[in-house]
Amino acid sequence: MAALLVINRRLGGVALLAALPLAFSRVYVGAHYPHDVLAGALLGILIGMPVTLAGRRYGTTAVDYLRRGPGRLLVGSPHRTAPRSAT
Template structure:
């Protein structure tokens, strides 16, 4: 095997395969309604983060330009985090636990060959979105953080990821957002100029004036 393929077709069951089997066993013994709720959340729950980003944009219309810049950058940050994660997936090529361990009857159909497991895409998307929102709007960031944890946990529950896939996915998502979100705030001058033009209805007025007329102030971060 060449060095470039040293990590190819990786078997991650030795890390936490036992914990994976335990969680899947819990899912098998859980009430039907709970399994179905988690299965649906795992499949479509990422849509909530798009909704939260839309709400963040609406709320940022009354905030300073740096806040709006971070909100507008949030979808791009998620895309970049997904690209970084795809690189790791192609490097490690870890076989899905349901395939590696021969687990049958998982809540989500076991992905086919070549659909690698490490790290979890769903988790990376959820945590990068949550971290990006946290940097712009603490209130929405808290909601997104809880949703991200639930998304990551659901990927193990439905049987398509090891716990370490989710843990590393969370780290990748948070790190990418932690680096890029502060940098997005540097685009505040662009947002400020755009607010003086035709985009004002979309970007809002931003800063609020001091009572009695004075220097405009950015509202406190929520």
């Protein structure tokens, strides 16, 4: 959810609206204690935000490096091709 807020605020807001009743229901049915849910949310924010921000900043560079080097078979061709027409 935190990562979605960084990428797209509207989609992150929808995820937040979905996460709140879900978190409440986990406590309500006895699957988790309230501090379990809060700790999970905090951990998700503390990990998701920096990873998402780093991915936005360094993701393109990393993919370009992999395309030229050891990961070229996994990442694909550095040349972009035009999409085929549906005829």
